Amino acid sequence: MATTCIQPAIEACQTTPRHNILGHPHEGVPPALHLRLQPVAAPSPPASKRRKVLPPSSVRLFDRLPVEIVELVVGFLDLEDLGRLRRANRQVTSLPSLPHSAHRADTGNLQFRDLLAKPHLYHTVSLTHIPHVHPQLLAFLPSILSGTRHLCLRSFPSTTLSHLLSSCSDRLTTLDLSFSGVTDSDLLLLAGTTSSAPESALSNLRSLRLKGCRRISSFFALLCPSSDPPRPSPLHSLENLDLSWSSTSSLPLPLSAYLPSLKHLNLSTTPYLALEPLTQAIGDLPYGLESLDLSHLWLSAADLTGLSFAPPPPSFSHTTTPDPPRTLALSLSGNDSLTLSSLSTLKSHWSRLPRRIEVEHSPMLLESDEEEDVRRFVEMVAGVVMRGREVEGR
Secondary structure (H helix, E strand, O other), rough: OEEEEEEEOOOOOOOOOHHHHHHOOOOOOOOOEEEEEEEOOOOOOHHHHHHHHHHOOOOHHHHHHHHHHHHHHHHOOOOOHHHHHHHHHHHHHHHHHHHHOOOOOOOOOOOOHHOOOOOOHOOOOOOOOOOOHHHHHHHHHHHHHHHHHEEOOOOOOOOHHHHHHOOOOOOOOOEOOOOOEEEEEHHHHHHHOOOOOOOOOOOEEEEEEEOOOOOOOOHHHOOOOOOOOEEEOOOOOEEEOOOOOOOOOOOOOOOHHHHHOOOEEEOOOOOOOHHHHHHHHOOOEEOOEEEEEOOOOOOOOHHOOOOOHHHHHHHHOOOOOOOOOOOOEOOOOOOOOOOOHHHHHHHHHOOOOEEEEEOOOOOOOOOOOOOHHHHHHHHHHHHHHHHHHHHHHO
16 A cells, blocks of 8 residues: 655745744734645565465364254254254264263263254154055154154054054153044053053143044043042143044043143044033033034034033132133034024023133024924025026026
8 A cells, every 4th residue: 555745845925924924813824834745655565474375274163063052953953854864964974973961961972873863853753644654764763752742643554553652752742643543552552551651641742633533432431431539630731632533432521620721622523422421521611611613413402501611620729720711612513403593592591601602503504493494494405406506507
């Protein structure tokens, strides 16, 4: 960079006295300063003193990260990505030992491949619609299911479920076995009621979906037998239970005692569920229930008159009792014996309850059971069908 040399030149005016140049305040005008700028080039440094830029040394930062940070990074990967990382990345198996974690009880360094085998990294496992499970996958899954929180095995074959469910732990919070081949014995094994599974994996379960499971029947009767007083419930934390389209023939009764935290219950299209346990469940709904699906169960108005809610569970104190929901969403679609008149009577009866009941029903219902109303309803349906055929003919 060039430097600038400033050379001031002071030229006094010929008509100005010399003492005015000194700048007296009351005598004359101060002299003018004329500045001349002359650029002067800076001397260049010798070639021997120039700095040389060296290429950066190779540093493997991933090897120097603490184990906790590596676990946090790997925790964002799903099951498929973790499997690819274990199987395909050659650098993973050749990485040196990671720094030792201070809170680990064992000694020695933690290999990266050992880190990938830790079950708590696989908090979500979702395998759906797999007709034939690969033997390697079947051998790998039990090693990670003890750390799984969310497990989805929809449409899984029955021959492999017992092998997998026995590996689950009490970390499990959501379980979806919809349309799978799960049986009563598989669920009892999961609940820890057999000698081969000493611990229950249902103690912290929040959601259980058994929709379309056609091989379950008396699981709840075996898990929660009727007794006075009721036994401690293994499903005390359950909030969402879906039994729709299943072949279950039993319910955990009394419902409010065995399922005190239940918020959503779906019993739609359960043809093997007898009327007696169903009406008992309707008459003892849990305190915090928000939605109840009773569609396609051939219920009459008389079966629904006993609908009521249980008081808060004894475990709630007066200061910690939560406020109940203001409404209950009740689905009664497909119960063809209900009429608009009977629903009006039911709503009048339910108005005495502490909660408001919002009913969802079929779009076309009879006005009443009287012969004239039935005739008009049939004519209306026939007219709708005929108009539909005319539109199709055009």
